Amino acid sequence: MDRSVILIKNGHVIDPVSGLDGIRDVLVSDGKIAKIAEKIDEKSLAEGTEVIDAGEKIVAPGFVDVHVHFRDPGFTEKEDIYTGAKAAAKGGFTSVVMMANTKPTIDNVDTLKYVLDKGAETGINVYACANVTMGMKGETLTDMDSLKAAGAVGFTDDGIPLVREDIVLKAMEKSKELDLPLSFHEEDPSVIENNGINRGKASEHFGIGGSPRQAEINMISRDIELAKKTGAVIDIQHISTKEGVELVRQAKAAGVNIHAEATPHHFSLTEEAAIEHGTMAKMNPPLREEADRQAVAEGLADGTIDMIATDHAPHTAEEKARELTKAPSGIIGLETALPLAVMNLLDTGKMRIRSLMASMSTNAARLYKLDAGYIAEGGPADIVIFDTDSKYVYRKEDIASKASNTPFIGCELKGKVHYTICKGRIVYKA
Numbered sequence: 001m002d003r004s005v006i007l008i009k010n011g012h013v014i015d016p017v018s019g020l021d022g023i024r025d026v027l028v029s030d031g032k033i034a035k036i037a038e039k040i041d042e043k044s045l046a047e048g049t050e051v052i053d054a055g056e057k058i059v060a061p062g063f064v065d066v067h068v069h070f071r072d073p074g075f076t077e078k079e080d081i082y083t084g085a086k087a088a089a090k091g092g093f094t095s096v097v098m099m100a101n102t103k104p105t106i107d108n109v110d111t112l113k114y115v116l117d118k119g120a121e122t123g124i125n126v127y128a129c130a131n132v133t134m135g136m137k138g139e140t141l142t143d144m145d146s147l148k149a150a151g152a153v154g155f156t157d158d159g160i161p162l163v164r165e166d167i168v169l170k171a172m173e174k175s176k177e178l179d180l181p182l183s184f185h186e187e188d189p190s191v192i193e194n195n196g197i198n199r200g201k202a203s204e205h206f207g208i209g210g211s212p213r214q215a216e217i218n219m220i221s222r223d224i225e226l227a228k229k230t231g232a233v234i235d236i237q238h239i240s241t242k243e244g245v246e247l248v249r250q251a252k253a254a255g256v257n258i259h260a261e262a263t264p265h266h267f268s269l270t271e272e273a274a275i276e277h278g279t280m281a282k283m284n285p286p287l288r289e290e291a292d293r294q295a296v297a298e299g300l301a302d303g304t305i306d307m308i309a310t311d312h313a314p315h316t317a318e319e320k321a322r323e324l325t326k327a328p329s330g331i332i333g334l335e336t337a338l339p340l341a342v343m344n345l346l347d348t349g350k351m352r353i354r355s356l357m358a359s360m361s362t363n364a365a366r367l368y369k370l371d372a373g374y375i376a377e378g379g380p381a382d383i384v385i386f387d388t389d390s391k392y393v394y395r396k397e398d399i400a401s402k403a404s405n406t407p408f409i410g411c412e413l414k415g416k417v418h419y420t421i422c423k424g425r426i427v428y429k430a
């Protein structure tokens with residue numbers, strides 16, 4: 001399956017960087033894109049060249065997800081780096097950035113090295129953020145210099161909000177000096193009664209306090225002020241409220257170096273899904289209201305939100321079978337990201353394919369300084385080949401992830417990955 005020379009014929013090639021948007025042949029050799037032309041004669045190529053007919057399909061930069069939880073080390077009953085990478089490849093992703101809430105957490109160089117070394121065996125590009133604070137306790141900064149030197153592409157305590165303002169300020173000053181992004185899980189715990197369920201219709205349905213939108217507004221507001229002061233590059237993770245989107249929009253307009261991620265579930269679902277699916281639609285921050293869902297889509301469309309990032313968060317069936325307030329938050333997302341984007345952003349006319357591709361690869365690669373997110377001669381042969389028309393029912397037995405905690409099982413999806421090529425090798429074939 002993995003030959004070193006691959007000719008992709010007749011694909012609709014989309015490159016958000018150069019603006020290329022047309023039918024081309026693409027030749028892959030030795031891990032790089034060797035040639036892009038209107039016609040490449042296969043007879044001129046060496047014997048054994050793999051030829052992929054991509055007629056009527058889109059050929060785009062492999063997707064880049066800057067927010068995945070691969071649970072390794074420490075929670076490999078949920079997922080490990082190998083199965084996480086398989087799920088990524090199946091979803092069209094060729095580069096992922098692991099979050100650092102493993103056990104031990106990635107607050108030290110040894111754990112970071114373990115993650116990166118194991119990731120290097122997977123066939124896709126596995127990167128990692130390191131922690132902002134030791135043990136994610138929010139009190140003492142990690143040795144950010146040596147973590148950067150060991151390969152961290154950013155810093156985050158994702159999973160646990162950073163409560164102490166003085167710590168955030170110091171972290172911003174340091175990350176600014178290191179020129180790496182700092183990404184934030186923005187939920188103020190002081191106003192949350194129960195994680196993962198929106199305060200409003202859903203929390204009332206379950207008779208619990210839930211998590212109010214104010215939790216997100218409080219922390220985004222604070223971090224915008226701190227970013228203004230420090231000039232740090234910040235990334236607001238999994239934005240969920242219309243107010244949050246508007247705060248980011250205004251901060252960008254004011255020149256703050258702020259970026260934002262949206263998950264597929266936040267532009268696809270509302271708190272109605274939590275009412276219907278219970279723990280399978282419990283996540284932090286929670287699914288909100290229709291106006292919020294629309295605002296997230298609008299934010300992606302106008303560039304306020306730079307990136308689609310899945311927050312792929314595997315958990316075991318046993319954990320998700322617990323009662324609502326005791327079950328962990330999060331759903332898997334790598335294998336449904338493309339179809340959800342097709343159905344909720346493309347088919348609704350909110351986004352065009354080229355800007356959608358930028359939000360699924362180019363923008364994330366730029367922010368995290370990854371050599372990815374473009375299709376050009378001499379560039380990396382990280383490519384996804386997909387269509388936006390195939391309809392199929394998403395079945396549990398088709399999931400490549402070790403986990404299956406998702407409310408989308410049994411749903412009809414539209415848009416399908418046919419091939420994922422990473423570093424010049426086919427890492428997924430439908």
Ligand SMILES: [Zn+2]
Pocket residue numbers: 158159185237238284285
């Ligand atoms: Zn988070």
